[in-house]
Structure formats: C-alpha cells, structure tokens
Amino acid sequence: MNNREIRFHRAGDVNVKAGRHLGPRLLTDYEIVYFPVGSRTRYEADGTGHILDSACVLLTRPGELHEYRFDPDSPCRHLFVHFDVDPLSGLIHYRLLKDFQYSVIPVQDRSLIPQHMKQMLYLFHVKPPRWRTMAEKLLLYMLEELESGLETESDSGPYDERTMPPQISGALQYIEAHSREQIEVEQLARLAGWSHEHFTRTFQQHVGHAPKHWIIRRKMNAAAQLLLQRTDSIKQIARDLGFADEYYFHRLFRRTTGMTATEYRRKYGDARMRELAPPDDWGRFYPLNHYFILDNPGPDE
CATH class of the missing domain: 2.60.120.280 (Regulatory protein AraC)
Known part of the structure; x- marks a missing residue:
C-alpha cells in the first residue's frame, strides 16, 4: 500500500x-x-x-x-x-x-x-x-x-490548575537532570522565556512550592539516595551536589528530613544498595x- x-x-x-x-x-x-x-x-x-x-x-x-x-x-x-x-x-x-x-x-x-x-x-x-x-x-x-x-495562556485562556504548562514541566525536568549542579531561579526563568516574577508565580501555582524551595527539596532527595548508594564521605556528597559549604548542606538536610545525614545513613543504609549499578535509560x-x-x-x- x-x-x-x-x-x-x-x-x-x-x-x-x-x-x-x-x-x-x-x-x-x-x-x-x-x-x-x-x-x-x-x-x-x-x-x-x-x-x-x-x-x-x-x-x-x-x-x-x-x-x-x-x-x-x-x-x-x-x-x-x-x-x-x-x-x-x-x-x-x-x-x-x-x-x-x-x-x-x-x-x-x-x-x-x-x-x-x-x-x-x-x-x-x-x-x-x-x-x-x-x-x-x-x-x-x-x-x-x-x-x-x-497550549498556552494566550490561546487557551487562564491556566487550568490541573494542567501544567510545558515551561514548568521543562523546568522540573531540568532540575531533575541537573540536581548535582548549581541552579538559579533566574536561569530557569530564562529557559522558560518568562520574567523571573511570572515564572516564580506560575511555578508556585502548579507545583505548590516556590522554585528555590523545590530545588532544595530535589537536591536533598538526591543526597538521601547518594548517602545510601555510595560510601563517600558526607562532605564529598555535599560537594558533588554543588554545596561548597558543608555546614549549610547539613542544615538543609536536617531541616528537610528531620535527621542529620549521618543518622539517615545509619538508619536506612543497606549494603545491597551499594552493589547496584545505575540503570541504563532504556x-x-x-x-x-x-x-x-x-x-x-x-x-x-
């Protein structure tokens, strides 16, 4: 045919x-x-x-x-x-x-x-x-x-709160892919093609967190995984996630998880986690x- x-x-x-x-x-x-x-x-x-x-x-x-x-x-x-x-x-x-x-x-x-x-x-x-x-x-x-x-605000009217704009989805994916780097909100706004104010307001509306708060949450989530998967020192893990100040990292981790990084590793650590290789993408x-x-x-x- x-x-x-x-x-x-x-x-x-x-x-x-x-x-x-x-x-x-x-x-x-x-x-x-x-x-x-x-x-x-x-x-x-x-x-x-x-x-x-x-x-x-x-x-x-x-x-x-x-x-x-x-x-x-x-x-x-x-x-x-x-x-x-x-x-x-x-x-x-x-x-x-x-x-x-x-x-x-x-x-x-x-x-x-x-x-x-x-x-x-x-x-x-x-x-x-x-x-x-x-x-x-x-x-x-x-x-x-x-x-x-x-579909954007200009051709579909006000945002439906259940529908996430592609600019915000793209920002979330960028944060996930670059969690081990320094990420600035201004940088995310430029990638979205929006002003800092409009990006921050729209991000808060659809994600439920301010962009800076969400970046910290995702970095702490990555830190928690690395603490269980690797034997590196906490200082090295902090550096790998873009934190030059180890003490600032400790404060953020405790504020996010309710325990210190050492306590988290001791409570949830499992030797089998360190035997796993990163999976292929597909x-x-x-x-x-x-x-x-x-x-x-x-x-x-």
Missing part, C-alpha cells in the same frame, strides 16, 4: 562525536529529533539559536534553514525520523508542521515520546507485519502529545549508530 498519509524516509539512533558541526542545511521533508539528555549542543533555525541543555524534541520542516553545533566536549546521542505528510490529508492542520516558531519543545514529565521513538526504530529494524501502519500510529501519537504541549532492540533507509516502498503485511 503506497498511498499513505505519512511516508517514512530514513531514521536512526546515533551518538555523534564531540564538536561535530552539521549544516547549514535545508531538508525536503520533515525531521523529528529526540535528544534524551541535555548537553551543550546548539541548534539554530530560522535565525534563532537554542542550547539543548535538557531533554527535548526538535521538529524541522521542509525548507527550514538550520544547523547543529554538537557539544564540544562530549558525544551526543539523538534519535531521528524523516517523514513526509500527504498535503491532502488532515494532518497538515498541526501547528507543529507549518509554524517555524515551534522548533524546540521540552519533553514533559512522564512523556511517552522516548518509548515511542524507540518503538518506531524497532519497527524499522525488524519490519514485522503491518510495521508501517504501527509506525504511523506511533508518530501520530507523538504529534498529538507535542501539539498539546503548545534497553535497545536495534543497532546503535545505524541508519534505517525506508524510501523504497515495500510490503506492509
């Missing part, structure tokens, strides 16, 4: 070398790219630059001039799919597919995009019966999720650094 709403061209899951420069380039199809972790990679499109310092999805459209300057110090892994959309289908109504301002979209908390990207690449690799149909449905779900994340069922060429029509059944 060749007359389809979506036609896939190529895809891959690659880990590029540090410092690589790709572009400027113009595509004749759409490309959706998922970066599972933040880095110092810079993406430029339509005259605007973005530092991809947290997990995100990029959507590049046909005829959109863009380029990548990958992290100068570390390899950078990303998953990508190139595809076309039938202009006569109903899919072209997505703002994502026609508006250049939507290029870099934070991956929200509990997003299914990571799993769907991996599943699509698995289908491209194995090509089981009806693989094209299943891949189309996965891509359609991803477009729906990304499109829903574009298992892989297809070859890494492999390009799947999908242009040639083939059987779907």
Whole structure:
C-alpha cells in the first residue's frame, strides 16, 4: 500500500562525536529529533539559536534553514525520523508542521515520546507485519502529545490548575537532570522565556512550592539516595551536589528530613544498595549508530 498519509524516509539512533558541526542545511521533508539528555549542543533555525541543555524534541520542516553545533566536549546521542505528510490529508492542520516558531519543545514529565521513538526504530529494524501502519500510529501519537504541549495562556485562556504548562514541566525536568549542579531561579526563568516574577508565580501555582524551595527539596532527595548508594564521605556528597559549604548542606538536610545525614545513613543504609549499578535509560532492540533507509516502498503485511 503506497498511498499513505505519512511516508517514512530514513531514521536512526546515533551518538555523534564531540564538536561535530552539521549544516547549514535545508531538508525536503520533515525531521523529528529526540535528544534524551541535555548537553551543550546548539541548534539554530530560522535565525534563532537554542542550547539543548535538557531533554527535548526538535521538529524541522521542509525548507527550514538550520544547523547543529554538537557539544564540544562530549558525544551526543539523538534519535531521528524523516517523514513526509500527504498535503491532502488532515494532518497538515498541526501547528507543529507549518509554524517555524515551534522548533524546540521540552519533553514533559512522564512523556511517552522516548518509548515511542524507540518503538518506531524497532519497527524499522525488524519490519514485522503491518510495521508501517504501527509506525504511523506511533508518530501520530507523538504529534498529538507535542501539539498539546503548545497550549498556552494566550490561546487557551487562564491556566487550568490541573494542567501544567510545558515551561514548568521543562523546568522540573531540568532540575531533575541537573540536581548535582548549581541552579538559579533566574536561569530557569530564562529557559522558560518568562520574567523571573511570572515564572516564580506560575511555578508556585502548579507545583505548590516556590522554585528555590523545590530545588532544595530535589537536591536533598538526591543526597538521601547518594548517602545510601555510595560510601563517600558526607562532605564529598555535599560537594558533588554543588554545596561548597558543608555546614549549610547539613542544615538543609536536617531541616528537610528531620535527621542529620549521618543518622539517615545509619538508619536506612543497606549494603545491597551499594552493589547496584545505575540503570541504563532504556534497553535497545536495534543497532546503535545505524541508519534505517525506508524510501523504497515495500510490503506492509
């Protein structure tokens, strides 16, 4: 079956070398790219630059001039799919597919995009019966999720308190991914594209805590895990979490948990915790650094 709403061209899951420069380039199809972790990679499109310092999805459209300057110090892994959309289908109504301002979209908390990207690449690799149909449905779900994340105060009225704006979800993910670094509220506000005051007010509304208080809570949660998983001194753990002042760390930990770090380690420590290696982000069922060429029509059944 060749007359389809979506036609896939190529895809891959690659880990590029540090410092690589790709572009400027113009595509004749759409490309959706998922970066599972933040880095110092810079993406430029339509005259605007973005530092991809947290997990995100990029959507590049046909005829959109863009380029990548990958992290100068570390390899950078990303998953990508190139595809076309039938202009006569109903899919072209997505703002994502026609508006250049939507290029870099934070991956929200509990997003299914990571799993769907991996599943699509698995289908491209194995090509089981009806693989094209299943891949189309996965891509359609991803477009729906990304499109829903574009709902903002300007086009949907006042915030529904049950719906978290993507700027706040992105900030929460950034805090989780950078819990071992110094994080400033002003920095989070800039990443969200909001003023410090608006960011702080909106964060408090949806999270229930001021940003600074939430950062401390997450750092103390990370500290509690490290105390159980590692044998390093408490001073070293404090330093690893960005605390130059060990005594300040002790005060925060006791205020958060109700006990000192030493008491916490003694009460909850378990030697089995220190035997566990950090888990892989997700298992892989297809070859890494492999390009799947999908242009040639083939059987779907």
